[in-house]
Amino acid sequence: MLINAHAHVFNLQTVLSHQAVKIIGQRVRDRGLPEFVVEAVERLLDELVARPENLDENELLARFVVRIASTNSFKSFVAANLDALPVEIRLLGDGPKKLGTAALRNVLDKLSTALGTTAAGRSSVFDIYETLRIALEADIVTVADHLLGHMGPEDGLVALMMDITAEQEPKRDRANFRAQIRGTSDAAVQRPGRIFPFIAVNSKRADHFDLMRNALEKLGFVGVKLYPSLGYQVDTEPMKQVFDYCVQNDVPIVMHCTRGGFYASQQTQSFGDPAIWEPILKARPTLRICFAHCGGEEGLESAPGTVKPKTWTAEIVKLMELYPNACMDVAYHTGMMSGGVVETNYLATIQALATNPKYQNRILFGTDAWILRLTMADDSFWQYFVAKLPAPVFQQMAGEAPRRFLGLPMADGTGIRPNMQRFVDFIASHRDAVGAEPTPWLRAAAGGTFAVLPSIPGWNLKNHAHFYTYSYALRVMTPADTHLGFPKSADLPLRRLTYWIGGPGSLGFDTRCEGNALKLAAFCKAAGAVYEGEYDDDSAVEQFANVFENGDTTLAKLAATVDAVFRFASEDI
Amino acid sequence: MNRIRLTTAFSTSFLLVSGLLGAQADSPGECDTGVKIAPALVRPDSGATTLGARFAIARGSARAKVTQSFARRYYTCAEGRGLATARPASNPDDLKARMAGGVLFVLAKVVPPKPEEPPNPGGGFDYGYLSVGAQVLGEANQRFTESLVAFRGELIYTHDQPELVWQFVPHVLLAYGLSRVTASRLRDSVGASDDNEQLFDATVNWGLSLGVLGATGPVARLTLIPGVRHFEKTGVDPRAKSVDITSGTHTSIMAMYPTSLKWISAVFAEWARGPLPTQPQRRRAWLIGVVSGT
Numbered sequence: 001m002l003i004n005a006h007a008h009v010f011n012l013q014t015v016l017s018h019q020a021v022k023i024i025g026q027r028v029r030d031r032g033l034p035e036f037v038v039e040a041v042e043r044l045l046d047e048l049v050a051r052p053e054n055l056d057e058n059e060l061l062a063r064f065v066v067r068i069a070s071t072n073s074f075k076s077f078v079a080a081n082l083d084a085l086p087v088e089i090r091l092l093g094d095g096p097k098k099l100g101t102a103a104l105r106n107v108l109d110k111l112s113t114a115l116g117t118t119a120a121g122r123s124s125v126f127d128i129y130e131t132l133r134i135a136l137e138a139d140i141v142t143v144a145d146h147l148l149g150h151m152g153p154e155d156g157l158v159a160l161m162m163d164i165t166a167e168q169e170p171k172r173d174r175a176n177f178r179a180q181i182r183g184t185s186d187a188a189v190q191r192p193g194r195i196f197p198f199i200a201v202n203s204k205r206a207d208h209f210d211l212m213r214n215a216l217e218k219l220g221f222v223g224v225k226l227y228p229s230l231g232y233q234v235d236t237e238p239m240k241q242v243f244d245y246c247v248q249n250d251v252p253i254v255m256h257c258t259r260g261g262f263y264a265s266q267q268t269q270s271f272g273d274p275a276i277w278e279p280i281l282k283a284r285p286t287l288r289i290c291f292a293h294c295g296g297e298e299g300l301e302s303a304p305g306t307v308k309p310k311t312w313t314a315e316i317v318k319l320m321e322l323y324p325n326a327c328m329d330v331a332y333h334t335g336m337m338s339g340g341v342v343e344t345n346y347l348a349t350i351q352a353l354a355t356n357p358k359y360q361n362r363i364l365f366g367t368d369a370w371i372l373r374l375t376m377a378d379d380s381f382w383q384y385f386v387a388k389l390p391a392p393v394f395q396q397m398a399g400e401a402p403r404r405f406l407g408l409p410m411a412d413g414t415g416i417r418p419n420m421q422r423f424v425d426f427i428a429s430h431r432d433a434v435g436a437e438p439t440p441w442l443r444a445a446a447g448g449t450f451a452v453l454p455s456i457p458g459w460n461l462k463n464h465a466h467f468y469t470y471s472y473a474l475r476v477m478t479p480a481d482t483h484l485g486f487p488k489s490a491d492l493p494l495r496r497l498t499y500w501i502g503g504p505g506s507l508g509f510d511t512r513c514e515g516n517a518l519k520l521a522a523f524c525k526a527a528g529a530v531y532e533g534e535y536d537d538d539s540a541v542e543q544f545a546n547v548f549e550n551g552d553t554t555l556a557k558l559a560a561t562v563d564a565v566f567r568f569a570s571e572d573i
Numbered sequence: 574m575n576r577i578r579l580t581t582a583f584s585t586s587f588l589l590v591s592g593l594l595g596a597q598a599d600s601p602g603e604c605d606t607g608v609k610i611a612p613a614l615v616r617p618d619s620g621a622t623t624l625g626a627r628f629a630i631a632r633g634s635a636r637a638k639v640t641q642s643f644a645r646r647y648y649t650c651a652e653g654r655g656l657a658t659a660r661p662a663s664n665p666d667d668l669k670a671r672m673a674g675g676v677l678f679v680l681a682k683v684v685p686p687k688p689e690e691p692p693n694p695g696g697g698f699d700y701g702y703l704s705v706g707a708q709v710l711g712e713a714n715q716r717f718t719e720s721l722v723a724f725r726g727e728l729i730y731t732h733d734q735p736e737l738v739w740q741f742v743p744h745v746l747l748a749y750g751l752s753r754v755t756a757s758r759l760r761d762s763v764g765a766s767d768d769n770e771q772l773f774d775a776t777v778n779w780g781l782s783l784g785v786l787g788a789t790g791p792v793a794r795l796t797l798i799p800g801v802r803h804f805e806k807t808g809v810d811p812r813a814k815s816v817d818i819t820s821g822t823h824t825s826i827m828a829m830y831p832t833s834l835k836w837i838s839a840v841f842a843e844w845a846r847g848p849l850p851t852q853p854q855r856r857r858a859w860l861i862g863v864v865s866g867t
Contacts, residue, residue, distance in 0.1 A: 461692065467692055468685055470692045471685060471686050471692045471693055471694060471695060472683075472685075472694070472695075474693060474694040475694040475695075475734075475735075476733050476735060478735055478782055478785050478793065479735065479784060479785065479787075480784040480788075480789055480794075481784070486692055493831075493838075495839070496794070496831065497733075498733045498734070498735045498780075498782060499733035501733070501780030501782060501796050502796070502798050502829065503829070503839065503864060506778075506780075506798065507729070507731065507744045507746055507776055507778050507800070508702070508704075508729050508730075508744045508746070510605070511677055511702050511704045511729050511731050512702060512731055512732075514635075514646055514702075515677060515679050515701075515702035515731075515733075518637060518644040518645070518646055518677070518679045519644065519679055519683055519699075521639040521644070522640060522641050522644045522679070522683050523683045523685050523695070525641070526641045526683055526684065526685050527685040527688075537637040537638060537639040538635065538636055538637050540637075540639070541635070541637040541639065541646060549605065551831075551838060552838060570688065
């Protein structure tokens with residue numbers, strides 16, 4: 001069993017706020033992308049903040065290209081490079097065009113090439129689009145499946161939540177964060193034994209401690225994720241309370257530890273300094289903590305087999321010498337992939353650390369997917385480490401080291417830690433309806449039998465948007481189709497519903513589409529749902545009417561639209 | 574949304590069209606904002622075969638009032654639509670421009686189920702939908718040798734309940750208004766006046782889903798749509814009656830079957846007979862077609 005000890009399965013919808021968009025925009029800017037790409041990403045996400053939508057791949061692609069083309073900085077770029085640019089990009093500079101998917105992909109490819117951003121460690125425009133495509137999936141299980149897809153059937157990943165709390169937008173912020181907790185917890189049930197959720201703690205959130213405790217004790221979370229550069233310090237009393245809880249309850253922590261990544265301001269970039277942890281760990285020497293990103297890959301690249309002095313990496317190594325449960329991971333280390341002496345030095349240093357008895361089993365493999373997609377695909381990252389490291393070293397980094405860190409049982413079933421036992425108990429409490437076959441280790445740890453109800457991503461009765469969409473659809477479903485039941489109705493095209501009779505152009509068709517849009521909105525409101533973002537009666541009905549007019553749309557897609565437009569009481573946990 | 578109805582028509586006196594865009598109805602009610610174009614091959618019963626395109630350019634806006642009982646939506650709409658062909662003389666259809674406004678009422682009260690219950694349609698009542706509107710309509714052939722303007726009110730009643738009894742309740746369109754011929758070579762040829770006329774137009778049809786009627790298996794997806802349209806023109810100059818028709822009844826029945834094919838979402842066959850207000854010849858036609866859309 002291999003484990004990606006650093007991954008993210010949340011979807012962007014669960015973190016989006018105006019503040020988050022700014023932080024994400026800064027991250028894109030830091031990847032070396034031109035301003036028009038940053039602007040396009042920010043505008044696209046800002047629109048989704050205002051009016052959440054469930055965009056399919058084609059809609060997202062079209063919208064991204066149109067947003068790029070409509071920026072003034074792109075028009076200036078085209079004007080300044082007229083002779084050097086391919087004709088597709090020059091034409092795009094004249095204004096947004098309606099193009100097919102293939103043509104849009106071609107435009108993005110050409111633009112990526114024209115911008116010359118293919119060096120390792122840098123991002124291309126296409127990378128940004130691919131990142132958005134994964135991150136904007138309608139639900140968290142689908143994002144998780146995207147990452148699990150290239151892994152072995154028993155392999156797992158650590159699902160680190162993200163809490164970009166938006167203090168100025170408390171209502172949206174609260175709903176988003178709860179949706180993320182619920183979705184991550186559900187993903188663990190849907191893919192039992194393969195997803196290990198870590199709850200994000202951000203002390204700017206007033207009830208962070210209660211949320212953390214609830215997630216760890218009742219929702220199957222196995223650890224805590226910290227991201228101080230988002231704007232909070234760790235050497236504070238509220239955070240010390242968190243650490244004490246983690247020690248008492250044997251809960252591991254993953255701590256974002258590099259100057260890169262997401263940050264609220266230049267000042268908060270240094271909040272992840274591992275030196276801050278010396279007194280914290282001195283008071284809690286048994287705390288299980290992983291300093292993610294090793295403090296930054298530059299600390300591993302200066303000399304073969306030696307950590308660069310006076311770097312965050314050196315500070316982490318010092319902590320690892322003193323504290324046996326301190327670890328580090330190699331997530332998002334891509335700079336060395338360009339080769340040369342940097343690569344030679346990096347690989348030699350990682351091997352030296354991983355094989356040193358002092359640090360053995362404390363250098364963890366992690367990728368940082370899906371955020372890694374800003375630069376490269378997750379499986380390419382895996383393949384690089386598999387190819388460049390000796391097999392026993394990689395096996396240790398992706399096998400034994402994360403097993404120990406997470407508290408998973410050994411091959412003989414012994415050694416399970418309390419945090420992982422709670423996880424096993426949580427999954428076992430859902431044994432009557434898990435989404436897939438549990439992995440062997442979980443089956444052995446939980447005992448008994450599990451009923452597998454193959455889950456359809458984005459179609460779950462526990463989600464009230466789906467429950468009410470399906471219930472509404474029963475009002476306009478033929479008796480033959482009602483016998484399909486909930487699970488098989490996900491792919492039911494809307495043209496099979498009774499409002500469709502005769503189709504477009506038939507007498508009353510538009511009226512029935514509009515009428516169903518009105519009734520569905522009324523149905524959801526009567527169920528206690530409130531509008532998300534800037535949606536109101538007009539825009540919600542318009543959105544639903546557009547869906548009802550397309551007979552190819554499935555019931556699951558209609559439910560995703562309802563989920564985007566409405567927030568239901570069940571979204572609070 | 575882009576939706577193209579591909580039709581092959583076998584007709585005793587009609588036309589063969591390979592691309593139609595919502596051709597059957599007179600596009601009452603709200604309009605779908607956007608531009609739609611569907612290429613067509615047109616073979617009229619007289620004149621040469623020609624290439625053309627159905628088009629619809631529309632802009633609409635609406636305000637919704639969502640309530641548990643009698644939700645409603647107020648709309649305004651401006652639209653141009655029709656069939657344009659490379660040989661205007663071969664164009665059997667017309668061009669239309671309209672401005673419309675109205676209100677759609679949902680004649681229902683929706684009561685959702687409790688979340689702790691199994692999924693179910695909930696309660697309340699549901700009597701369908703009523704749309705009431707008015708429009709100013711300009712209509713002409715592509716050469717603008719025949720044209721009119723009309724002001725009419727319209728009422729649409731429709732429903733979609735799956736219970737058996739509702740299968741026998743018709744969908745209804747009633748329209749009544751004034752029209753005035755603005756150009757007509759036909760009428761000029763007989764010296765008829767272009768005084769105001771009145772047109773009453775009533776269409777009823779039924780959507781009979783075999784699944785709702787009790788059929789099971791694949792045949793349950795078959796839908797039959799019988800329909801009748803009757804119109805009456807009054808105030809027509811007697812001299813025009815020799816070249817026009819003042820009343821008529823058009824009947825049709827269509828069978829439609831959805832498919833799971835990627836590019837063809839449904840196939841249909843239709844039989845129709847009788848005149849239309851703009852097609853005074855009494856004709857009979859069979860149409861067999863496929864519906865394709867994205």
